[in-house]
Amino acid sequence: MAVAAGCTWDQVNARRLERAGLTGPRRHGEAAIGQVATAQCGVHAQVMSAAEWSLGSRLDGVSRQAVQDALWRDHRLVKTRGPRGTVHLLAAAELPMWTGALSALPAGQDGQPPGVRMTRPQIEAVIEAIGDALREADLTVDELTEAIAERVGDWAADRVMEAFGDRWPRWRQVEHEVANRGVLCFGPLRGRKVTYTSLSRLLPGCTPAPGEVALTDLLERYLWAYGPATPAHVAQWLSIPRTFATEMFRRAADRLEPIDLEGEKAWVVAGDREFDQEPPAGLRLLPYFDAYVIGCHPRDRLFAGRAARRGLANGQAGTFPVLLVDGQVAGVWHQRKSGRRIDVTVEPLDELSAARRRALDEEAERLAAFFGARATVRIGPITVGGHA
Numbered sequence: 095m096a097v098a099a100g101c102t103w104d105q106v107n108a109r110r111l112e113r114a115g116l117t118g119p120r121r122h123g124e125a126a127i128g129q130v131a132t133a134q135c136g137v138h139a140q141v142m143s144a145a146e147w148s149l150g151s152r153l154d155g156v157s158r159q160a161v162q163d164a165l166w167r168d169h170r171l172v173k174t175r176g177p178r179g180t181v182h183l184l185a186a187a188e189l190p191m192w193t194g195a196l197s198a199l200p201a202g203q204d205g206q207p208p209g210v211r212m213t214r215p216q217i218e219a220v221i222e223a224i225g226d227a228l229r230e231a232d233l234t235v236d237e238l239t240e241a242i243a244e245r246v247g248d249w250a251a252d253r254v255m256e257a258f259g260d261r262w263p264r265w266r267q268v269e270h271e272v273a274n275r276g277v278l279c280f281g282p283l284r285g286r287k288v289t290y291t292s293l294s295r296l297l298p299g300c301t302p303a304p305g306e307v308a309l310t311d312l313l314e315r316y317l318w319a320y321g322p323a324t325p326a327h328v329a330q331w332l333s334i335p336r337t338f339a340t341e342m343f344r345r346a347a348d349r350l351e352p353i354d355l356e357g358e359k360a361w362v363v364a365g366d367r368e369f370d371q372e373p374p375a376g377l378r379l380l381p382y383f384d385a386y387v388i389g390c391h392p393r394d395r396l397f398a399g400r401a402a403r404r405g406l407a408n409g410q411a412g413t414f415p416v417l418l419v420d421g422q423v424a425g426v427w428h429q430r431k432s433g434r435r436i437d438v439t440v441e442p443l444d445e446l447s448a449a450r451r452r453a454l455d456e457e458a459e460r461l462a463a464f465f466g467a468r469a470t471v472r473i474g475p476i477t478v479g480g481h482a
Contacts, residue, residue, distance in 0.1 A: 100354030105369035107421040115152030128185040134385035137183040144381035150464040173280040175273035178333040193276035194308030228292035232281040310346040322360030327391040374421030377453040383412035413480030
């Protein structure tokens with residue numbers, strides 16, 4: 095297949111920023127929350143306040159409460175396992191695609207010790223038990239563990255799985271697989287305790303799409319948001335073998351086309367070859383694990399030079415909130431909330447011009463207003479380490 099005419103990194107960066115909602119007019123109103131989540135290919139939600147700001151920073155006229163209502167009241171968002179097995183907020187309308195695609199990905203190597211691993215019959219029994227246990231009510235981790243043990247045996251509840259300095263019950267090693275199949279997702283907190291709920295009860299009629307169809311649809315979503323991209327980029331984003339990502343591209347060949355990105359071959363959705371000539375512009379404060387910094391490749395173009403040393407942790411993006419200036423990572427930042435005040439400290443890699451300092455103050459005010467507070471902004475070193 096012939097390679098289409100080329101594009102520059104600046105053109106690609108400008109297009110990605112616009113599609114991610116990080117430049118130009120922000121979308122307005124609560125109805126756009128699901129659309130913004132879709133445009134990002136999901137919102138990483140390991141740190142819930144960061145997920146909320148990932149959405150809020152791209153929207154006008156939306157508060158933190160509106161995002162929470164979209165999740166827990168209106169169910170336009172669902173909190174579940176997403177790419178790489180990590181916790182995400184996904185648009186409810188996209189759940190058939192996500193569950194179909196994620197459940198069709200290769201399982202990868204079992205990292206648990208032999209005495210902790212579960213056999214395939216045990217996994218299937220646990221998945222069936224979870225579906226049955228959640229059919230009528232939301233359950234905390236402890237309640238669900240007890241319910242699983244009642245149905246399949248005490249072995250499922252044995253606290254043998256090493257996790258975050260603790261030992262989790264054996265069944266939790268397959269939690270991501272249960273979520274990927276659309277059997278469970280996260281429910282609202284009960285006090286300070288996490289709960290699980292049934293996806294079929296939350297969204298009646300929501301079932302996984304056929305795997306091969308869903309994988310191609312997901313690939314197209316990613317390429318629309320973060321293309322041009324290569325199988326290696328998709329493999330890193332989904333944490334799958336590069337050979338499997340290459341096969342995804344092969345199966346979707348009639349819906350994709352290659353394009354030259356400054357001398358390298360990458361792919362876009364067929365017909366999606368329009369790039370503006372205007373360079374990327376604007377200033378944003380992106381939170382921990384923002385989808386944009388995780389999804390964009392090549393990483394050394396977004397985190398150029400000193401930005402890689404300051405904003406990445408062993409090559410991993412998202413562990414630091416970043417200052418984004420004209421489409422490049424230009425520093426890191428940290429916030430501390432005290433009552434109705436948010437103190438924002440920013441460590442830029444280079445001195446900010448007067449215009450950029452004004453833009454920073456405006457962005458910090460937006461951040462504070464979203465969380466129902468007022469902002470103070472300080473330029474100085476960040477001493478807080480990266481998030482695990």
